[in-house]
Amino acid sequence: MRISELSESTGVSVATIKYYVREGLLSPGRKLAERLADYDDQHVRRLRLLRVLRDVGAVPVGALKALVEATQDRRTTIHDMFGEACDALRVETAVPATPDEHTRELADRIVERAGWDQVRPDAPERDQLAAIIRVILDSGLRTDPEGAATYLPLVDAIAAYEIDQVDDSQDRETMMEQMVLGQVVLGEFLLSLRRLAHEHHSALRFDGRG
Amino acid sequence: MRISELSESTGVSVATIKYYVREGLLSPGRKLAERLADYDDQHVRRLRLLRVLRDVGAVPVGALKALVEATQDRRTTIHDMFGEACDALRVETAVPATPDEHTRELADRIVERAGWDQVRPDAPERDQLAAIIRVILDSGLRTDPEGAATYLPLVDAIAAYEIDQVDDSQDRETMMEQMVLGQVVLGEFLLSLRRLAHEHHSALRFDGRG
DNA sequence: TAGTCTAAGATAGTGACGCTATCCAGAGCC
């Protein structure tokens, strides 16, 4: 398949495909001649995945690159690959990257209470959680992070369901794809449902009372 | 309070404050003289809120403006204000804004099944949900949107808890602030917890099995 | 009261990001 066909069958412009190749998001086509290369179904598939992640999840190109690199490491387990993928997808918030002792301790306590004993002690996500807790404490929200125990079984059930959806009869690449898509697309799905639920509960509580 | 003091007590640069005033995110100070204005605690508070929304939620400046405008409309109920706020905060995904009949129907069915009968029939979030369902169907995820009934009670519980946290003994502005912060900051909190839970469940299922 | 400082307001510039457009030289097709 030539680059123009790849472009047509994915809806991504030739210029953008070249850009993605340059950035290492997509491997160059198999070289047939000095000025001719061949692209295959893997390229179509990868390109479709990249577009979904960008269009739905607004994943930055740099994170996509890290994701691709994580996928290509054939030595690691699926779990380690997924761990790297999650690190890549973790949104960088502009809050202090090194949280204070107290909030970090709160974060660790939450993880412990949830029973997530498989989470690495040095997982960057723990600091991320601590940073968010810091903001919750500072910002006049009444929500008590410790009291957020309410969330834990619910979130646990959601995540367990999502991991359960992955089809382990497939190859590594497909499984990674499913996990990453799950992380991003189902994350948006979840947030969308939550906004709808907010509207419903907000109406029940506040409608007509000013 | 002068602009330099406002800057110091919020950590936002004078140039940025001026920019926010220009963009209508922040009201100009009370004019004392041709070249002198006075800023008060409301400005400090507003500015802190804006920074949290941007730093944690990456809310675009345009959305912040819509949010401010929603807050300032004194005629509407809290619920209507919140509805406008949610519309402003809804992330624009680059997926077809006008989904096909089928996915829209799926979306409506989900809302109905969840029992969210207070959601306006013309809520833009319904189309947003439909667009995400379209992507799920197209992208090789095994998750069946209809089968996502699993999610509904969980999401409902989360949203109900969050709306319940709002302190209705406060004034309109404070309540709006709590709802918007809840939407954004607790949304990040939720996603962070979910990522941790993913790591845990991914380890249980895949660790050591390649 | 002279001199310095700071304010508000206007306008222009910056840097990151994600493309997009142009150019080039060679190969393929008709």
Next chain:
DNA sequence: GGCTCTGGATAGCGTCACTATCTTAGACTA
């Protein structure tokens, strides 16, 4: 033989969220 298309390189563009500079009037300081 002329047109199209290719991969590769490089430069440009549009948006976003600031940031910096300039001007001038008023405020404070000695």
